Amino acid sequence: MSDKKLLEVKHLKQYFDIPNGLRTLKLKAVDDVTFDIHEGETLGLVGESGCGKTTVGRTILQLYKPTAGEVIFDGQLIKGSKTIREFRKKAQMVFQDPYSSLDPRMTVSDIIGEPLDVHKLYSNKAERQEKIKYLMDLVGLSSEHASRYAHEFSGGQRQRIGIARALAVDPKFIICDEPVSALDVSIQAQVVNMFEDLQAKLGLTYLFIAHDLLVVKHISTRIAVMYLGKLIEIGPANEVYHEPIHPYTTSLLSAVPVPDPNIARANQRIHLEGDVPSPLHMPSGCPFRTRCPKACDACAESMPELREIRPGHFVACHLI
Amino acid sequence: MKKDINALPKKNPLSLQLDLSQFEKATDDEKFMQQRMRPSTTFFKDGMRRLAKNKIAMICLFVLIAIVLIVAFVPMFYPYDYSSQLGNIKGQIPDGSFKNLKPFEYSTTELKRIEAGEKIFPHIFGTDALGRDYAIRVIYGTRISLIVGLFASIIVLIIGVIYGSIAGYYGGKVDLVMMRLVDIIYSLPDLLMIILFSVVLKQTLNLEGTVFEKLGVGMISIFIVFALLYWVSMARLIRGQILTIKQQDYVLAARSIGAKGGHIIRRHMLPNCISVIIISTALQIPSAIFTESFLSFMGLGVSMPMPSLGSLASDALGGIYTYPHRLVIPAITICLIVLSLNLLGDGLRDAFDPKLKK
Numbered sequence: 001m002s003d004k005k006l007l008e009v010k011h012l013k014q015y016f017d018i019p020n021g022l023r024t025l026k027l028k029a030v031d032d033v034t035f036d037i038h039e040g041e042t043l044g045l046v047g048e049s050g051c052g053k054t055t056v057g058r059t060i061l062q063l064y065k066p067t068a069g070e071v072i073f074d075g076q077l078i079k080g081s082k083t084i085r086e087f088r089k090k091a092q093m094v095f096q097d098p099y100s101s102l103d104p105r106m107t108v109s110d111i112i113g114e115p116l117d118v119h120k121l122y123s124n125k126a127e128r129q130e131k132i133k134y135l136m137d138l139v140g141l142s143s144e145h146a147s148r149y150a151h152e153f154s155g156g157q158r159q160r161i162g163i164a165r166a167l168a169v170d171p172k173f174i175i176c177d178e179p180v181s182a183l184d185v186s187i188q189a190q191v192v193n194m195f196e197d198l199q200a201k202l203g204l205t206y207l208f209i210a211h212d213l214l215v216v217k218h219i220s221t222r223i224a225v226m227y228l229g230k231l232i233e234i235g236p237a238n239e240v241y242h243e244p245i246h247p248y249t250t251s252l253l254s255a256v257p258v259p260d261p262n263i264a265r266a267n268q269r270i271h272l273e274g275d276v277p278s279p280l281h282m283p284s285g286c287p288f289r290t291r292c293p294k295a296c297d298a299c300a301e302s303m304p305e306l307r308e309i310r311p312g313h314f315v316a317c318h319l320i
Numbered sequence: 321m322k323k324d325i326n327a328l329p330k331k332n333p334l335s336l337q338l339d340l341s342q343f344e345k346a347t348d349d350e351k352f353m354q355q356r357m358r359p360s361t362t363f364f365k366d367g368m369r370r371l372a373k374n375k376i377a378m379i380c381l382f383v384l385i386a387i388v389l390i391v392a393f394v395p396m397f398y399p400y401d402y403s404s405q406l407g408n409i410k411g412q413i414p415d416g417s418f419k420n421l422k423p424f425e426y427s428t429t430e431l432k433r434i435e436a437g438e439k440i441f442p443h444i445f446g447t448d449a450l451g452r453d454y455a456i457r458v459i460y461g462t463r464i465s466l467i468v469g470l471f472a473s474i475i476v477l478i479i480g481v482i483y484g485s486i487a488g489y490y491g492g493k494v495d496l497v498m499m500r501l502v503d504i505i506y507s508l509p510d511l512l513m514i515i516l517f518s519v520v521l522k523q524t525l526n527l528e529g530t531v532f533e534k535l536g537v538g539m540i541s542i543f544i545v546f547a548l549l550y551w552v553s554m555a556r557l558i559r560g561q562i563l564t565i566k567q568q569d570y571v572l573a574a575r576s577i578g579a580k581g582g583h584i585i586r587r588h589m590l591p592n593c594i595s596v597i598i599i600s601t602a603l604q605i606p607s608a609i610f611t612e613s614f615l616s617f618m619g620l621g622v623s624m625p626m627p628s629l630g631s632l633a634s635d636a637l638g639g640i641y642t643y644p645h646r647l648v649i650p651a652i653t654i655c656l657i658v659l660s661l662n663l664l665g666d667g668l669r670d671a672f673d674p675k676l677k678k
Contacts, residue, residue, distance in 0.1 A: 093576045
């Protein structure tokens with residue numbers, strides 16, 4: 001891991017228009033998110049369902065046009081179709097659902113070969129076959145299965161196909177959008193370990209999106225926590241996991257099951273009051289104040305900025 | 321001590337277990353064969369296998385193949401021609417005995433020649449009021465009807481698929497404008513349009529000397545009308561399919577790879593709605609045949625002396641009491657074609673649309 005910033009996300013906003021009768025409501029899926037990812041590291045992005053984790057990933061890859069904000073990759077501002085096309089050769093995505101993210105009408109070799117076709121990364125058929133075989137070996141698939149269809153494989157194998165497809169263009173950066181949450185626990189470990197092996201072998205940088213905190217802690221160098229479209233805490237993985245600062249992170253971590261009944265019984269689970277507010281009607285100020293046990297008047301007035309509490313550990317809360 | 325994994329376990333003398341020593345170990349070649357035995361089934365093969373199990377659809381398929389073979393090859397060696405009036409030979413006195421023959425009946429001249437020892441091919445369906453062999457006219461009429469059905473469906477298919485997939489894929493304002501245009505065309509009365517087109521085109525189209533001359537203005541106007549009007553329902557269908565497929569993750573995956581719109585439509589979207597395309601084309605053919613027959617029946621279709629099933633039926637109306645077979649034969653042919661195509665289309669839908677599987 002170096003200190004070189006590979007990806008800089010600055011004030012990224014992604015609003016969706018939701019038609020509601022005659023008016024159009026703004027759904028603030030991602031609201032003013034700023035973070036960096038250093039070369040060779042893994043940034044884990046956690047948060048509950050619907051908090052905008054996936055949207056952050058997709059907006060970074062320009063699959064959705066950002067409402068505002070900048071994405072800078074390797075010193076280059078990603079804007080306009082030409083830079084986006086170049087960017088897609090260097091940044092790839094692994095999808096959550098290995099069942100729907102592979103085209104049922106294509107063979108494995110066509111799925112893995114598609115990025116090669118799109119970017120014309122081979123000079124003849126034999127070279128294409130060679131590359132597909134190499135990629136299948138890389139992710140631990142038998143290259144004899146190249147002519148099979150995706151539905152003939154198990155979930156874990158399908159996810160490997162998806163990973164091979166992402167690796168086809170030889171990217172530097174991969175966004176893993178909950179890549180293991182659709183898999184069996186035993187398969188999850190295999191796939192997570194494979195991600196680590198690939199990182200060591202190919203020098204990859206990951207943005208690892210997940211809601212399973214244990215998996216994220218295992219694989220990440222740093223962890224970022226999101227709540228209702230906003231980034232509320234970001235810092236080194238061990239520090240965030242063991243000494244969370246933001247009240248939301250604290251309660252989120254208290255919900256992680258511990259595989260030891262004695263410790264689990266001693267742990268105090270912090271229960272939050274109420275439901276997550278609708279992102280269409282966001283509370284004023286800090287989005288967490290409606291459920292925060294420590295909320296005060298200042299929280300309703302303004303959204304707290306991310307402040308560096310410890311070296312490299314940023315938290316957005318008025319009370320800290 | 322290292323255990324030999326290839327050694328057979330010892331049999332307990334009291335156990336009823338089979339004697340393992342009687343089994344032979346598979347060789348590596350055999351294992352490899354076993355691995356390779358199961359071929360990977362494609363979507364198409366899978367569908368065809370299911371179609372082959374559907375008896376009604378298979379019967380219809382054979383009926384259609386038989387009709388196509390008859391229509392394609394019989395005129396090559398059939399002794400009579402669809403346009404020549406058998407009694408009228410140049411330089412001879414017209415022979416009225418060829419007119420209005422019943423099935424398998426010979427004219428007086430032919431009977432004389434048979435008596436003289438000549439072999440003469442029978443008029444299987446008799447002759448019409450002008451002394452033309454009716455069987456060959458029905459065969460030509462079927463040929464025309466099938467050609468119209470096929471080409472009209474292909475035109476509808478091409479325009480509908482391109483238009484529908486563009487509207488569905490790009491969505492938003494593009495979709496809005498394109499679909500309102502479809503709504504406008506949908507609301508036009510098609511028969512009125514066909515009548516107007518054939519009248520206008522008859523005046524303006526100059527077909528002389530082109531390959532279309534033989535087909536006639538009526539036929540060309542049918543094609544044009546199909547091209548202009550009938551693609552809308554296909555376009556709507558395809559758009560609906562594309563809208564669903566657009567939500568799929570694999571389309572997003574293709575976009576994240578950097579694929580462009582055209583590539584995604586061709587490689588991902590169309591292959592995934594191919595079942596709908598096959599089925600609706602199969603069902604489009606009978607409706608085109610029906611429309612053509614109807615128009616020819618009204619006198620707007622093919623031009624004389626070219627027969628079509630509709631115009632044959634319409635001509636037969638004059639002598640319906642005396643020669644009912646002349647109406648019955650083309651009518652049955654239309655029914656057979658349309659029914660077979662419809663049932664085959666149903667069979668294809670059941671075979672290729674896994675969502676409708678019970």
